[in-house]
Structure formats: C-alpha cells, structure tokens
Amino acid sequence: MGEERRRLAEEFSAGELVSALRENFESGKTKSYEWRAAQLKGIVKMIDEKEGEIVDALDDDIGKPKLESFVHEIALARSSCLLALKELKKWMKPEKVSSMIATFPSSAEIVPEPLGIVLVISAWNYPFLLTIDPVIGAIAAGNVVVLKPSEIAPSTSALFARILPNYVDSSCIKVVEGSIPETTALLEQKWDKILYTGNAKVGRIVMMAAAKHLTPVVLELGGKCPIVVDPNVDLKVASKRIVVGKWGSNNGQACIAPDYIITTKSFAPKLIDALKVCVEKFYGENPLHSADLSRVVNDNHFERLRRLLDDEKLSGKIVHGGERDAKLLKIAPTILLDIPDDSLIMQEEIFGPLLPIFTVDDIEESFHLINLKPKPLAAYLFTRDKKLEEKFVKAVSAGGLLINDTILHFGNPNLPFGGVGESGMGSYHGKFSFDAFSHKKPVLHRSFGGEVSARYPPYTPNKHRFLRALLTGDVVGLILSIFGWPRT
C-alpha cells in the first residue's frame, strides 16, 4: 500500500514537472545561442571543478580505476562539450539546399530547431559519461532536458542531483533520481524525444511507452560484440589492444567491450599465451587485488556472472583466470576456450570479465558465425590482410566496425555511434547528437512568379504534355508544350 501511494505521488509530480518544463520551453529561452553556450560552458566548468568528486563517485559505484574514469568518462565528456561549443554556431545555421526544376523558381533551406522537452535515461556502467553526453547534445540542440541517472550507480546519480543545478539553468535542465517507479512515471509523460541507454528488454518497454505519445526514441543497447583475430597480425600489439578493450573498459562492463573472440584452431594457443602475458603484465599475478580493474557493479551482477561461469557445460574450458571474490565483488580476467554454443554464456551479453574464444578452420567462417547472431553494437577485426578487412566490412553488420583496435571508435565524434537491430536504433556523438535532438525543418520559399497553369484544372491534353515534360526532365518537350506544339 505504501509502495502504491509512493508510486502515485511520483506520478503526480512527474506530470507537474513536465508541464512546468513545457512552459519553460515555450518561453523560447532555450532556443538562443547564448543560452545553449552558457549551459555548455557550465558543464565544462563543472567537470573542471568537480573532477575529484566525479572520480570518487565512480570509484564508489564500480571501483573504477582513476585513469579509466578520467580517460573514458571525464575527458570524453569534456571534449564532447568543447566540440559542441566550438561547432554550435555552425550546427545551428540553416542549411541551404538546391531546389528542383519542378518547383522553379524557389529557394529551399533546412532549418534545425529544438524538438522540445527530452528525456535521457542513462546506464550504470559509465554513469557519468552516458548521462552527460546525450544531455550535451540535447542542450546544444536547444531542448529542455530531464536526465534520469541510473540508480545502480547511486553515488554518481546523487552527485548529478547535487552539483548539476549549480552549473546550469536548473529551470530547464532537471535531474530526476530514482528507480523503476520513477522511471515508469516519467515514461507515462509526453516527451518530444527519449534517449535510453541500457538493455534490449527495457529498450522495448521504453519504445512501447513512447508509442502512446508518438515520441521518437534513440535506443542505445548492447549485444555480444565479437573480435575476429586473423593469424596474420602483430600479435603483441593486438593482444594488448584486446586486453585493454576487454578488462581495461570497466572490466568488461561496457556495451562495446569485446564479448567473445573467434580465431583459427591453429592460432588459438599462440593468442591465448599472448593474452595471458598481457593480463599478467597489466594486472599482476593477483588480479583480484589489482587497483587497475573495476569491480563487478553489485551482488546481482556478480551472481549472474558466477552462474554463467559455473555452467556445467563450461567445465574444463577455463584456460586462464576463473578466480573470484564475492566479498570484494571481483572476478579475475578469465579466458575460456572452445565452449559449446548452447552454453549460458553464449545466450546473453556477458557484460563482465569473462572472455570465451571460439575456433574455426578458416577465418572467414567467422563472418557467418557472427551474422547468425543478433546484430552487435560493435564488431572488431585484427588482421594485416587488406582483402580480409574489405570482406569483413562488407559481410559483417554491426552498429560500428573497428579494425585492429578496440573501443577507440567510441571516442570519435565524427563517426555516428549507435546500434542496429537488437543493438538499438538512432545514433549520437558530435554533430550526430545535435541532429538526434533537432527537428530538421524544411522551408521552401516561392515567389509569386513562375506560375504554371498546367497545375490546375480544367485539365487539357497540352497541360498533360507539359507536366510529362516537366516531371521527366524532357527540356525539349517542355519548351514545345509551352508553345503549344504539337497542336492537338
């Protein structure tokens, strides 16, 4: 009963919040360049002044190493904000487009305008970046924003609620903390866009709720991101990049972290040796106590990963690691070889420090194996063979592809970041964020000249001839029909 009352109370306040925000949007103040720039500058200032607190919150929530927090969350958010500030004037400019002969004489432009009030629901694994980065795009596009940080990273969520209002216009940029009841109440409201980062199950719920209000959505989901390793590689460099992409990205708890490896049977032992050497070099002999590895976020996820690892189909398949400490919520970097495809670990996104390796006879078989599964957010290939690279780019569908490295494409504002199929829809980063939160309004200017009576009834054969020439680009026919030839 208490729970129900609480829910109703939340629902009520979500409705009030949204109507207040709608009024603030209607006032038009978020549309100006000055407002947008001031908010973005506020965020940069917040990042600069509160870096220490952000690092602490991330440590608290996931035990994230300071350097990872800095590189993956703070620096990326900051540069994304600076880029938006630098480019904002250009992004906001209407784009002139050429108009067509069918509408001659006219001029046409596409005017970007804010969508209105938008909701950003973020995830716990990169709780700072994945919350602030879409917000940067939404602000740059001139929207009013509500951000709902993940309750699974409570320290970062609380930090946002506490500090963000001090740096931005809190009448138009709101933080709402909470879990399922609050999110549900928010989703019942009418938004002009919703960006959700998380899993496919909740993604479906978000889209279903959005359908009621005809609200477009961006869904940033995950998936099992594969790495294909060709024997023709620089093994030393490749293994370092794989290890840092897997365990150096929040200990595998990242939507673009490599999920599994496919390599050839003969090359697998060499690859495993190289990976082992790297893991030991990076995280020492006792990785459970390494300060450079994030922990598993909470008991639920630890239990989930333990269940995947203790699947009896996996017995004898662990070739490295496997140690765990339930108290510290730590699992050591773990490599598994030749596991059966029907094992639990291959049924869901791993989202943790376990890395299965599959072997094939011919490396190109891997493309087919990848395409049998739902489309992942990212797919990786390590090779020196340019032809194989070309084939991979053509054959494999994923949100993004990265050749000879891991994760790096995420940090690139000139590439759209987003999924396809089960890994989501819509994309953001850099200008794509601005576009995701903008309505590109076409504006066609005509004068009172260029009047063509063929457009109007009463219809005659010559009008028909004229239209045919006009629409099929037949210039001679067009001129003839203007003079009324051939006469009928």
Added chain:
Amino acid sequence: MEMKRVVEEAREAFESRITRSYFWRSSQLRALRDLLVEKEAEICDVLRKDLGKHYVEAYRDEVGFLIKSVDYALGNLKKWMTPRKVDLPFVCFPSTGAVVPEPLGTVLIFSSWNFPIGLSLEPLIGALSAGNALVLKTSEFAPASSSFLANNIPKYLDNKAVKIVEGGPVTGEQLLEYKWDKIFFTGSSRVGRLVMAAAAKHLTPVCLELGGKCPAIIDKLKSSRDMMITVNRVAGAKWGLCSGQACISIDYILVDEKFAPVLIDSLKSRISMSYSDTKNVARIAQMQHFERLRSFLKEPEVAASIVHGGSLDAKSLSIEPTILLNPPLDSQIMKEEIFGPLLPIITLKNLEDSIGFIKAMPKPLVIYAFTKNESFKKRIVEETTSGGVVFNDAMVQFACDTLPFGGIGESGFGKYHGKFSFDLFTHGKAVLRRSFLIEFGFRYPPWNENKLQFIRYLIRFNYFGLALMLLGLKKS
C-alpha cells in the same frame, strides 16, 4: 501463397545478398520506371476507378511524380552508395574512418488509399535504392490500385525480394507480428501508435507519415496578380489535390478579418472556373469518409457558417467544394483533420496572431503562408513548429527531392524523399581502421600518475604541446 512464406521468401532474398549490388538496385529502379511509362494509362484508369481522379491529376501527382523520383534516385544512386570518409581527431592517429551505408534488411511498407500508387511506390523507391528486400501492404480502400500493384509489380520487379500483400486491418496486424528491420507507415496517428507499439516488440525502427490540420496563412496582398496566384495555389492545394484528401492539403485558412470578403470572392470565382465540373475533382474515397464529412456539416453552427457550396451527393460520393466562414473553434471540423473538400476560413483581428493560433494546435505536417512580409516569415519559421514550412505556394514541396518530407509530434516522425529516403532505409555503419604501427604505452595498465598526466596533456593540449611532451618523454 500464405503470408508466412511470403515474408520468409523476402527475407531469404535479402540474405542471399543479391539486393545489395548496385546492379540489382539500379535494374529494379529501371524496371519500375518501365512499369510507370508502359502502364501510365492503366494507372490513371485505376486511380479514376478508386478516387475519380482526372487523368492529368493522376499523372501529375502519381505517375509523373514517381518517374521524377525514380530518375532522381537513378541519377544519384552511385553517389549515395559510396562510403563517406570522415576526419578523425588526433587521438585516433593513425587511422581512417568512414560511414559505410548498408541496407537494413527486410522492410515493411504500409501505404495509404488517397495516393494509392504514389504513397506505395515513393517509399518503395527508397527501400530499393538502399538495397532492401520489402513487403508492401497496399490499402484495401483503393482496391483497383491495390490489385494493379499486386498484378504488375511482380512482373517488372524481382518477385523474390519485392512482395505485395493485399488486405485490410487483419492482414496488417498479422504482418506486424513478424520481425522487420524497418516499418514505414503512412496513415492516421491512431494506427501509427499501434504500428509503433507492435514494432517495439522487435525493436524495429519506424517511420510514421501521419497528417494533421495544415493551416494556410494568407496576408493582405496588394497586387491583384499576387492575389490571383495565391487563390490559384490555395484552390489547387485544396480541391485539386485528391479533393482535399491529402496529408499536405490545406486544412483551413487564417486571414485578416478585413481581407476575408475579398479572399472568399476570389476563391468562389476560382471554384466556378476550375472545380465546378466534377470530372476535374476527385470524389470521396469511401462511404465511411463521406459520412464523416457529412457529420461535420450537420452541426447547426457549422452549417450556418457555409458561405459557398455545401451540397453532397451520396450516390456519386461527391461533395462540392465548400467554404465555411468562422465555424466555431470547438466544432468537430476545427478539431479533426478534415481530409476532404471543406475549407474553413478563420478570421483574425491581427494576422500575426495566427502564430499563437497554430501553436495552440497539435504540430501540423506543413504550414503554408502567403505573404511578402519578411519579418512575419521569419517569425513563422522561428516561432512555430511543423513538419515543414512553405511560403507563397502549396503542395509543391512534395516534389522537391532535396528537402526532407515528414512530420513532427502528432504528424509523425522520420523523413523521406530523395536522399532522405535512401538514408531512411540505410544503416550508416561506422568503420574505423587502424594499423599496428604506432603504439603508445600510456594506453595500458598498470596505471600510474605519469600515464594520467600524459593523457591529460594529450587531451588538453594542442599538437605543438603534444610534440613537446613526446620529446620530453624521449629524453627521460
């Protein structure tokens, strides 16, 4: 063939990878062009049967219009299909980046009855250009057009990858149970919501082309020539466009009260010149819609506001071009999308109040404004929201392939026409390529303060500062 098999066959065709090649896409587009050219008379005939459209109107809005779109797609296809190289920031050096367009897969297109050929084939052009397999569900309310497409499309296009499914709402629901890679829907916002909710189950992105009440703002025009042209264009976009049964048709007019009598007189004379003969005006598509329009006029206050026309003929499903002056704003005709030949004129004391008037309504697909007042134009663009804005003309924007066409809010989302159609049915795959050449140790754990410091400099300093850092490191 049962539906399951139809859907499977389309998916198999896509998975065979045949639809991906430039050759396949361009040959499909050329075949579609052949169909339009060879079957022009037949198409115009089915449109006359379904909607009573005049041959020239049918050619202008559907056949000729589609040929223009196919030609545009054929002329640009190679360019659209080329991966787009992107610049990369220094942190990624040395590497190259590109956005590679790839087809989404097997897509579902729901078409509508008011332009049963045009609204079927225009999105189809986009889906084919982008290299998708597709299933097109035609509208059961335009039966002649529907069976024309079902009979002819398989003869001209690859009948494994391009499927036509005929049927009503039940067929539509059954189709929605399958997993698609994109759903394109043209129709009402009520059904649009159902389509999106069904799509959510499979995480399928949707494009919803809905409608809304599209206003036309008409300013006082001093020159009689401007006035004449405005009236031509307004009348053309109302009665010459499937008798107002078009999502971009003018729904109502906003005008200065002093100017209203002049406008009404000119519209009346325009009607008697061009739209009094029923063969020049399409009829109402079905009895159900005829009844809906009739019920608008049954409200006594609405009936009293009729200043021209108002006669209906249930037998021929025709409704006379009708002008209403200031029907009550809370009447059904001012709340619902009219989608027929009734044209309410709302007078305002000050025409600039039209901005507030439009903002109080759901966002329309398009706003038309006939004015020479530049500052008023600027206010309209900046202060209102709609799928698009057109100054001093109506309905021509639909033919402008360089402009995106689509709605916002209640009028839908997702954009098509020209390159936008291609993009709509394409996944822009981000591809970043790196080599093994340059390798920085600071990227890897074990982490220490030096590495953090280095990265901090790398991210915050310019290239020159970075070079100094690198030199500094070399020394130590």
